[in-house]
Amino acid sequence: DWTMAAYKDEAIRLIREQVGDAKVICGLSGGVDSSVAAVLIHEAIGDQLTCVFVDHGLLRQNEAEEVVSMFRDNYNIPLIHADESDLFLGELEGVSDPEAKRKTIGRLFIDVFQKHADRIEGAAFLAQGTLYPDVIESVSFSGGPSVTIKSHHNVGGLPEKMGLKLVEPLRELFKDEVRALGQELGLPQSFIGRHPFPGPGLAIRCPGEITRDKLDILRKADWVFIDQIRKHNLYDEIWQAFVAILPVRTVGVMGDGRTYDYACALRAVTSVDGMTADYYPFSHDFLGETATRIINEVRGINRVTYDITSKPPGTIEWE
């Protein structure tokens, strides 16, 4: 009978068979899929694997440090931490159109990833955490309607460009199975149960022009919101939760002073696959407490709203 332990052993055997003694590069995003793929491949071939983590400066509070310490210190996986935030944020200056932002980030990501990967001598394979639904989606989309809602961030085309063959050990798995495999591999629950995070990162949660100032405010507000959700034991009931900082400042009053700061929106949804979603029905107490905390703890925000749009017609992210 089928167990995840047996699946893991078989996956390891297949990776060894495919790769032989060649070197493998794996792009880490900090998400569950690429993390599980990396740890699995490392179990199979050890230091023949090098991970590349592109830090575009659009990550959440402490996220880069957490990823680096987990892979480098905990798992001893060779890891290149490519801190390219100056490059990304520089190129994004003055860019406010959502598709232009996505395309800028996607293009830079590929350039930067290639630059760092090219320095790994003798690499013959590129590992990806592609899941079964990704395989299906790319097939069914090719014959589907030609409306692009959002250009997704991916590294399609990169393997051919770099002359690398693909290793995709999660191709047969659904998300819940990837989480079970991660558990089997000993990844901490805090990592396995993480909400999805989009490739373009905080850029698409900062509608309009991105500035370092707005990103700093957004990171703090987002941290408080997630902290609230964890304290109320709601994290695992929610598919995804985050804050978006709005491109508008509003007037408020604090003590005996006037404030003129940014408004933000909380977003939290339930979903099965991200294709449709409903807003999470927080209690009014929870919402009130969260708004108070954000305004008290985060300088730069003086108004908090809750986004109650379902998908469709809304999308989960703001851009």
Ligand code: XMP
């Ligand atoms: P939307 O906003 O389209 O998002 O309702 C659906 C799910 O996809 C995530 N998302 C992305 N994930 N690259 C990703 O890897 C992207 O470019 C991207 N855009 C959106 C989003 O966070 C949600 O889980």
